[in-house]
Amino acid sequence: MIRRTVNFPSLRKLLLRPSYLSSSKIGAYNGYASQPSPLPIPDPTYSDDDEYANVDWDSLGFGLMPTDFMYVTKCSAGQNFGHGQLNRYGNIELSPSAGVLNYGQGLFEGTKAYRKENGQLLLFRPEENAIRMKIGAERMCMTAPSIDQFVDALKQTALANKRWVPPPGKGSLYLRPLLLGSGPVLGLAPAPEYTFLIYASPVRNYFKEGSAPLNLYVEEDFDRASQRGTGSVKTISNYAPVLMAQNRAKSRGFSDVLYLDSNSKKNLEEVSSCNIFIAKGKTISTPAISGTILSGITRKSVIEIGSDLGYQVEERVVAVDELTEADEVFCTGTAVGVAPVGSITYQNKRVDYKTGSGTICQELCKTILGIQTGSIEDKKGWIVEFD
Known part of the structure; x- marks a missing residue:
């Protein structure tokens, strides 16, 4: 250690x-x-x-x-x-x-x-x-x-x-x-x-649902970021513009908004304040960093931990249509941790996902939280201890 x-x-x-x-x-x-x-x-x-x-x-x-x-x-x-x-x-x-x-x-x-x-x-x-x-x-x-x-x-x-x-x-x-x-x-x-x-x-928990699965809405009217903009850096000006879409989604009973790319509107980007992953079988996929997506530290850590646990982890273009075939979806971020997604609604069609015991999300969440809190040995030099 x-x-x-x-x-x-x-x-x-x-x-x-x-x-x-x-x-x-x-x-x-x-x-x-x-x-x-x-x-x-x-x-x-x-x-x-x-x-x-x-x-x-x-x-x-x-x-x-x-x-x-x-x-x-x-x-x-x-x-x-x-x-x-x-x-x-x-x-x-x-x-x-x-x-x-x-x-x-x-x-x-x-x-x-x-x-x-x-x-x-x-x-x-x-x-x-x-x-x-x-x-x-x-x-x-x-x-x-x-x-x-x-x-x-x-x-x-x-x-x-x-x-x-x-x-x-x-x-x-x-x-x-x-x-x-x-x-x-x-x-x-x-x-x-x-x-x-x-x-x-x-x-403690970022979302009002606590640790319960999130229900996301795919946003098509608003973009979070555009190519060659500031979507890849954590500037304050990135966040207020998402409030209208987020408030509209929450008024309809959703937890948050999932954004698509601003060019084709066919590929996943990220949620308002966290990154997104999908899982099918033993493969975990997340949208690649391409200038419009924030390089999350929890995202980066989950990619490494997932590989260590034996999963095939891919950073690539993830089409919105792949949501219908995914077994699991989860979000990652400093505030949210590793949060399970229970459903995503896209073009008035809702898809439900596996959550809870035995899921990849749960395994990743327990592992990264264990390292963060000191209950799992840190073999990577990620933890700074002080008193």
Whole structure:
């Protein structure tokens, strides 16, 4: 087992001391923590010996639950990000002419921290998130943090909010890194300044169905992305455009939308916020990365794990017509994990799929979750442990 362990033995206790909170090390960062905040700020009057926040972990869903701290750092265009700071969670100040507000110059990532029985925290392939942000930043003409700084910032944020990491088996701490064009611009141009920040929230199941199978609707009126666009990077501007189709599908009782390619409208692309796989016999297929599909980290991991388990895994063009012949369909993503699809409706025809015990989806889900939570040995060097 390849294990990378990083120790921060006193950071959390130091952060939670009242004297430290009042020092220059924690607090407003160039006016960042503006007051008052419309969101509930965590109560600082707690003991640093509290292992857990006062949360009903059994009722946890995938909604925002503000935690104690967020990580913030800034840099000018063409410069490198310096050491960031852990601030109290709160509002941020932006110029009305900030590049992210006027022209959508922004990226986001998502990863999770899990708690082991011994109290250690685990991150799953955080370097992949850092690499994807750097690729996205290049596409969006932004300055990105280094891979080492990105991963270190995740560790700091998770450790500072450790009491919000759910007990083993009760969920995870979702970490949301943001890269924003925070500098002011008027004409269309890259922002002169960039902000990298990370906030966190404890979460469990992404879909309201919980772990129950999803019911997807194949969308033909709207496209998620087009060739030579930004569909392959995690820019913030990719996501609001899917809301109309998603809301329409949900109003009809579906879980989410499955998009087709924008050229022929004959091939599968991805769901609103996750990748798609189909399985028939011992063969697993997923749409190939072609510039319009996000290279999901869970997707990449499932492809490798599926091969290790003896399945034939294919990255290729997957025609929508193949949905009628598939035995199973499932979605993958950081937020959703590996989620079974119970049915897909295309042109008013519904096809049902095998779910539950004995499925490929279940086997992949248990394997990848076991690695993420430390209950299955990590033989690939994917896990970063720290405390």
